[in-house]
Amino acid sequence: MIEQLRERGYVVVPGLLPVDGLTQLKQAARAQLIARAAPLEFEADLRYPGAPTSRTAAGGETVRRLLGVYDRDPAFAQWGTAAWLRERMEAYFGESVLMSRAHHNCLMTKHPRYGSLTNWHRDIRYWSFEREDLVSVWLALGEEVIDNGALWFVPGSHRMAFDADRFDEARFLRADRVDNAEILRSAVSPRLAPGDAVFFHCNTLHSAGKNQTDAVKFSLVYTYHDVSNAPQAGTRSASMPEVPLG
Numbered sequence: 001m002i003e004q005l006r007e008r009g010y011v012v013v014p015g016l017l018p019v020d021g022l023t024q025l026k027q028a029a030r031a032q033l034i035a036r037a038a039p040l041e042f043e044a045d046l047r048y049p050g051a052p053t054s055r056t057a058a059g060g061e062t063v064r065r066l067l068g069v070y071d072r073d074p075a076f077a078q079w080g081t082a083a084w085l086r087e088r089m090e091a092y093f094g095e096s097v098l099m100s101r102a103h104h105n106c107l108m109t110k111h112p113r114y115g116s117l118t119n120w121h122r123d124i125r126y127w128s129f130e131r132e133d134l135v136s137v138w139l140a141l142g143e144e145v146i147d148n149g150a151l152w153f154v155p156g157s158h159r160m161a162f163d164a165d166r167f168d169e170a171r172f173l174r175a176d177r178v179d180n181a182e183i184l185r186s187a188v189s190p191r192l193a194p195g196d197a198v199f200f201h202c203n204t205l206h207s208a209g210k211n212q213t214d215a216v217k218f219s220l221v222y223t224y225h226d227v228s229n230a231p232q233a234g235t236r237s238a239s240m241p242e243v244p245l246g
């Protein structure tokens with residue numbers, strides 16, 4: 001698993017979550033979506049392609065992320081700090097590991113109709129750390145396939161060097177460049193079954209489609225880094241206390 005993560009920049013771990021744990025997380029996820037407690041991120045806030053243009057437009061208050069998921073329910077906290085997750089993360093980083101609360105740390109929902117696509121990017125756009133070495137764990141609470149907006153990855157892209165002008169001002173890969181299109185030819189979308197997880201590096205290029213089914217897709221996402229890789233002072237990455245694993 002670690003070899004694949006290093007080599008390809010992502011790895012799918014089938015059946016990481018046992019069935020009883022999955023049932024508990026799914027119930028907690030549905031309850032959270034019904035309660036709609038802050039902090040929330042709405043589709044209209046993102047302004048991604050196809051998203052409603054404002055919160056007052058049709059579908060504008062469709063929830064995209066239930067933020068701060070670690071503190072929302074003990075079941076979410078237990079999953080994010082579970083021993084089997086800690087062991088994998090420590091094996092990858094070679095030292096003790098912290099969970100960042102500053103981004104991800106969320107329950108992602110992708111709704112039918114208003115759940116917008118996400119263009120190609122590297123997640124490092126969200127963080128400022130001493131080293132660009134963080135790993136996210138994306139846990140599928142239901143099936144994730146191309147039709148309901150599953151993730152796509154470019155294998156090996158975490159090791160590729162790109163000039164800044166390959167990306168737009170929001171740090172999405174520019175769609176008008178032939179060299180970018182060439183790279184995307186190798187993209188793959190792994191099919192995830194409920195309880196499968198995908199681990200991916202913060203520099204792995206990824207994207208996701210719209211949800212074209214009639215059911216909401218739920219994914220639980222946390223991000224980890226080693227203790228010696230500190231968030232840069234004064235940045236959003238340093239703005240929230242981190243969670244030690246173990």
Ligand SMILES: O=C(O)CCC(=O)C(=O)O
Nearest residue numbers: 117118123206207208209
């Ligand atoms: O589900 C999606 O649309 C992709 C989400 C994503 O790539 C991200 O939040 O960084």
